[in-house]
Amino acid sequence: MTFGTATGDGERGAGFRVDGTWVGAPVTRKEDPRLLTGGARFVDDIHLPRMLHAAFVRSTVASGHVTSVDLSRVLEVPGVVAAFTAEDLDLGDITPRLDRPPEEYTETSMPILARDRVRFVGEPVAVVLAEDPYAAEDGIEAADVTYDVTPPVLSEEQALAPEANAVHEQAPGNVLLDVSMFASDGIDDVFAEAPCVVQVHTRTGRQNALPLETRGVVAGWDSRAEQLLVQTCTQVPHQVRTVLAGSLGMAESTVRVLVPDMGGGFGIKCVVGREEIAVAAASIRVRRPVKWIEDRKDALSASFLAREQRYDARAAFDETGRILGLDVDVLCDMGAYSCYPFTVGIEPLMASSEMPGVYRVPAYRVRGRAIATNKAPTAPYRGVSRPQHVMVMERLVERAARELGLDPLEVRRRNLITVFPYTGVNNVTYDPGSYLESLNLCERVIADEGWYETRRAAADQGRVLGIGYSCFNERTGYGSDAFAKRKMQAVPGFDISEIRMDTAGAVVVTTGTMSHGQSHETTMAQIVADKLGLPLDKVKIQQGDTDRVAYGWGSFASRSITIGGTAVALAAGNLGGKLLDLGAHLLETPRDNVELGDEGVRQRDDPARGLSYRDIADVAYLKSHLLPKETEPGLQASASFDGVGDGTFSNASHGVVVELHRDTGRVEILRYVCVEDCGVAINPQVVDGQARGGIAQGIAGALFEKVTYDENGEPSAASFLDYKVPTACEIPDVGMHHIETPCLFTDNGAKGAGEGGTIGAPAAVLNAVNDALRPTGVELNDTPITPQQVFDALTGALEVAP
Amino acid sequence: MKPPPFTYHRARDVAGATDLVAELGEDAKFLAGGQSLIPMMNFRLARPEHLIDIGRLGELSFVDVGPESLRVGSLSTHRAVETADLGAGFEVVRDTMRWIGHLPIRTKGTVGGSLAHADATAEWCLLAVLLDADIVVAGAGGRRRTIAASEAFLGFYTTVLEEDELIVEVAFGRPAPHAAVTEFAERKGDFALVSAAVDLDVSSGTVSGGRVALGGVGPAVVRVPEAERVLHAGGRAGTDLFETCAQAAAQAVEPPGDDDAGTGYRKALVRNLVVRACEEAVAR
The missing domain is CATH 3.30.43.10 (Uridine Diphospho-n-acetylenolpyruvylglucosamine Reductase, domain 2)
Structure with a gap:
């Protein structure tokens, strides 16, 4: 049986694993029936008896001292049941920590509700509980909060100005992280002597990850379980439990976090938010369950944001286009607060460590800074810094190619890492990938489809087409060693799985990862089904329940299939071992004469002789007197897995063809090609979906989305009118091609596939736009690119780059 | 929310x-x-x-196509108009519907609602002004009156309607076989940055007159007499005439700019969109 074939160029043409295995097959998703027929249960679908609805009184000023909070009129609003301030709830702050010295990192705390200070418009000041969400919103209007307003810090210029107000007292200069991770000896000489030095200065717009499902929670005390039951959409259930219990001063065992179906997260749900904790605390006060569903206005203005960065980068090249050195200063505007557990270091540390990417960079210096401003805080958004720094790196390569009169693809080829494992100047060891092969295939696809001829023919007609590429890798499967290099005090990495077979021979497998739309119920079941010779419908994945699932780190950093997927495979393998032990005993044959087959154990020398799992389970559970003396009843096993070394690197090349419309400045994407390599694709359909969705979000950053504020710090893109998330009309279909370079340490060769699409898209789109603009001499390096900028470039109204 | x-x-x-x-x-x-x-x-x-x-006032939901006229009930949805056969004289009305929001919006939003709301980029306002439509309104006590579209829109979300008046119908009394509406917005379905509408009097390749209306260039949709004068002066239907007309339109307006789309850019859009609308109108 053949499910699909790789379109790789033959050198690695292993194709997807097929022939009767689940791994590699584009099986339809186990989640789909309920998701597509209205049977899914999201947080907002949960209705509990006596449940109240919460809304938050939010700061109307970007920076100031709270001088009074008067909620007396709130309580007079019909339907309002209670209202609480920070003082009423008396909750512990959220304090993310890094093990770095004070000159590198300034620790700050985020209160659950603002106390004396407010630091951004939308910061929660009080929580109002009412019988319905309408009354709750009437209630917040009746709150009377007064502020002593101070001038807000809204840009890096304002933050770094000598007389700037301090967003946090402990950081007078507003720099919360300042780290120079790498500085090669003699790098100044490298630049001084290099025949070619190019620079790129880039600013990238602040973005919102924008899951379709906003944040939300239903919390209430369960007196039968003697537990606080917190049902919330989070990527990290155990971390929410830890922080929530700590903030409320409760034992972790008295908190159960349960995650229903999720409508996306993209990273903003892998940090612990304050509203969920305030709602949980309030529910205990009023002894009633409380629901909070973030509305879109708050999601756009008061949630976690990302990606506002400035790069001053230069690179040195020799005459043949080989990179000699890279020197980067990256400054990230992290907004008002540090996020748990990642801290404000998330973006600058990622950029510092990963910037050299797929290229051999012999000398490297980087300074990464995180600054505080009076804007909504930030969280890791899909790709974390890589969409930006890959863009900068790819622009540097393009500029050098222009300067040297070389083909930019040839410059890439001369610098791509091709011998693995490769340990870079950034102290990172890269496992095997298909950097060169993916670029070659990507170029070939674009060429074979005739786009170079089309570009030429279009130019003859006065049309403006451009072709651009990007090359990148994506570190996935970070283990605890890799995260420890970040010096986080809470170090993610491992995952634990437990597996149980029931009396009918079906299994339930736990995973500490948390699918928020990535189809883990399907892909992990495929892995387990292969291990045990089970049909998919006899494998159930259990996730998102801190009472039922062993401590896990949730889903982020494309870790689920690499780490979680290997843990479920190992647990299944361990259970398989027990089944073999028992099978051999019951068949009265040596252990090495049995193997796992089709839902059972069979004899190697006589495959007709065997026992079904049901037969074995019958003994393990219902006839345990037949078990060997030393064997425990039941069929269960567990395993854990941690990432190895520096993790495993997925890679991809993207090729984009754009047309710039002369009459409007519109950038139309005519063609998008993605050649990706995530090792063994457990389910190619899921991989394609991840890439396509990621690419859409990357295009959004390149051409459309930008969170903006007015001069007082009031969000000015607080609805979809102004925050221009692209729709299906703006996002092209993506031609997907695959190369498979299996990971050597994951159980099935899979690498992570969650973020790559987002990472490669801004660079490829920008390169394509700049290719089209080449006759004008204008280069656009800031994102999002607006139609007016393109129009001005085409009409000669923009300054030509030096 | x-x-x-x-x-x-x-x-x-x-x-x-x-x-x-x-x-x-x-x-x-x-x-x-x-x-x-x-x-x-x-x-x-x-x-x-x-x-x-007023959602159940079925008598306000109709599309009545005559040989020389088109009457649309105020409760008709944009989608109902988009899917109606309006004949060659009013194709422009049908074809303009695709510019209004997204399909789900068009299945709910109504003609009268759009006219009464009077957004400066509203397609119905643009059509009404371009084609000199009559807006029929009902008032308390059974009062009825007809307002010329040219008199209807005063400024930001403001019309001449009295508080007690309800739009019941918009009537187009003159076929417009050579009219077109075009727009530019960053995303499909957005409010237009600029929208341009033209209705040409054209015969055997010669233009003898016409009307030009713009959206998004001020507090309300506007007709542009300066551009219309170019059309009245007449000439061969082609690039030269259209560009002169478009240039006159761009010079006549001073659209408010913002960081992402300044006044100069919007004026350039006016120019280019008027040309595009003229080309589409004459090709009809």
Whole structure:
């Protein structure tokens, strides 16, 4: 049986694993029936008896001292049941920590509700509980909060100005992280002597990850379980439990976090938010369950944001286009607060460590800074810094190619890492990938489809087409060693799985990862089904329940299939071992004469002789007197897995063809090609979906989305009118091609596939736009690119780059 | 994003709706498709104390195509117009519907609601002004009057309608076989940065007159006499004439700019979109 074939160029043409295995097959998703027929249960679908609805009184000023909070009129609003301030709830702050010295990192705390200070418009000041969400919103209007307003810090210029107000007292200069991770000896000489030095200065717009499902929670005390039951959409259930219990001063065992179906997260749900904790605390006060569903206005203005960065980068090249050195200063505007557990270091540390990417960079210096401003805080958004720094790196390569009169693809080829494992100047060891092969295939696809001829023919007609590429890798499967290099005090990495077979021979497998739309119920079941010779419908994945699932780190950093997927495979393998032990005993044959087959154990020398799992389970559970003396009843096993070394690197090349419309400045994407390599694709359909969705979000950053504020710090893109998330009309279909370079340490060769699409898209789109603009001499390096900028470039109204 | 409390009324007929609004005064609003009013209420930017739902006034939902005229009931949805056969004289009305929001919006939003809301980029306002439509309104006590579209729109979301008046119909009395509307927005379905509409008097390749209207260049949709004068001066239907006309239109307006789209850019859009509209109109 053949499910699909790789379109790789033959050198690695292993194709997807097929022939009767689940791994590699584009099986339809186990989640789909309920998701597509209205049977899914999201947080907002949960209705509990006596449940109240919460809304938050939010700061109307970007920076100031709270001088009074008067909620007396709130309580007079019909339907309002209670209202609480920070003082009423008396909750512990959220304090993310890094093990770095004070000159590198300034620790700050985020209160659950603002106390004396407010630091951004939308910061929660009080929580109002009412019988319905309408009354709750009437209630917040009746709150009377007064502020002593101070001038807000809204840009890096304002933050770094000598007389700037301090967003946090402990950081007078507003720099919360300042780290120079790498500085090669003699790098100044490298630049001084290099025949070619190019620079790129880039600013990238602040973005919102924008899951379709906003944040939300239903919390209430369960007196039968003697537990606080917190049902919330989070990527990290155990971390929410830890922080929530700590903030409320409760034992972790008295908190159960349960995650229903999720409508996306993209990273903003892998940090612990304050509203969920305030709602949980309030529910205990009023002894009633409380629901909070973030509305879109708050999601756009008061949630976690990302990606506002400035790069001053230069690179040195020799005459043949080989990179000699890279020197980067990256400054990230992290907004008002540090996020748990990642801290404000998330973006600058990622950029510092990963910037050299797929290229051999012999000398490297980087300074990464995180600054505080009076804007909504930030969280890791899909790709974390890589969409930006890959863009900068790819622009540097393009500029050098222009300067040297070389083909930019040839410059890439001369610098791509091709011998693995490769340990870079950034102290990172890269496992095997298909950097060169993916670029070659990507170029070939674009060429074979005739786009170079089309570009030429279009130019003859006065049309403006451009072709651009990007090359990148994506570190996935970070283990605890890799995260420890970040010096986080809470170090993610491992995952634990437990597996149980029931009396009918079906299994339930736990995973500490948390699918928020990535189809883990399907892909992990495929892995387990292969291990045990089970049909998919006899494998159930259990996730998102801190009472039922062993401590896990949730889903982020494309870790689920690499780490979680290997843990479920190992647990299944361990259970398989027990089944073999028992099978051999019951068949009265040596252990090495049995193997796992089709839902059972069979004899190697006589495959007709065997026992079904049901037969074995019958003994393990219902006839345990037949078990060997030393064997425990039941069929269960567990395993854990941690990432190895520096993790495993997925890679991809993207090729984009754009047309710039002369009459409007519109950038139309005519063609998008993605050649990706995530090792063994457990389910190619899921991989394609991840890439396509990621690419859409990357295009959004390149051409459309930008969170903006007015001069007082009031969000000015607080609805979809102004925050221009692209729709299906703006996002092209993506031609997907695959190369498979299996990971050597994951159980099935899979690498992570969650973020790559987002990472490669801004660079490829920008390169394509700049290719089209080449006759004008204008280069656009800031994102999002607006139609007016393109129009001005085409009409000669923009300054030509030096 | 939940509205403040309001009282809901459902109208049984036009007279009942207008009499009730007269009685309730300025705190009452008609509710038709709700595609503008409801979001504004959810943001608490609009806070009517009374909503009078006219959604069941079936007599206001019609599309009546005559040999030389088109009448559209105010409760007709954009989608109903988009899918109607309006004949060669009014194809432009049907084809303009695709510019209005997205399909779900077009299946709910109504012609009358759009005219009454009077957004500066509203396609119905643009069509009405371009084609010199008549807007028929009903008032309390069975009063009726007809307002020329050219007199209807005063500025930002402001019309000449009295508080008790309800739009019942928009009537187009002159076929426009060579008219076209085009727009530019960053995303499909967005409010236009600039929209341009032209209606050409063209015969055997020669233009002898025409009308030009623009959206998004000021507080309300406007006709551009400076550009129309170019068309009246006449000439061969082609690039030279269209560009002269478009240039005149761009020079005549001073659209408000912002960081992402300045005045100069918007004027350039006016110029290019008027050319595009002329080309589409003459090709019709």
